[in-house]
Amino acid sequence: MARQPKKVTDKTVMDASCPSPSPSRFAAGEDPVKRGQILDGAKRVFMKLGFDAASMNDVTREAGVSKGTIYVYFDSKEDLFAALIEREKGRLTETLRDILADSHDVEDGLRRFGIAFARQILVGDMIPAMRTVLGVVDRMPGLCRRFLSAAPANARTVLEAFLRRKMAEGALKSVDEELAARQFIDLATGTYFKLKLFNEIKTVPDQTEIDRVVDSAIYVFMAAYGPDRTT
Known part of the structure; x- marks a missing residue:
């Protein structure tokens, strides 16, 4: 007896065209x-x-x-907040790393870094996040340590790496790059940081004023750490 062809139904078509969903990728x-x-x-x-x-x-x-x-x-609200802080730090760090990677001249790199960091303080989320961290510092000291951690994502360590490269090239004196990085960040942003933290800045300074502060920081920094100019 001849074998009858299999009857094609709507269900058969749907099963063939819509395979079973695969497990989640993650x-x-x-x-x-x-x-x-x-x-x-x-x-x-x-x-x-x-x-x-x-x-x-x-x-x-x-x-x-x-x-x-x-x-x-x-696991908890604390874990969630810590992860949020890490993500925001990481984003800023990557931005600053890209800026310095594209900067071949030491003063240009310092200028672009200082302006980006100052604007983050003035218009970004850094200060609101820091106020939140300070509000729980006595109950959650570990969270505060993560906020200020030097690694793996921290603007200062990115600047340190840039300074080390410039010292190796002879564009800066060979000094303690960690101290030098801290000093430059304080010079370029210290006043803004304190004023913003305590809500003393009511309006964001215009770009001309930010440039003036950062350029002054570079002048002082290079006077201390620029290469010796011997004749």
């Missing part, structure tokens, strides 16, 4: 898009409410995820 808690979504929501909540007033429920609503999902990625 293990639980490893999806970078979902993690970023949670951190973005947390940033808005912490900036609006502060650390103590914010809750994980607030973050879940703002981020548009379930409470179960958020705890897959972060």
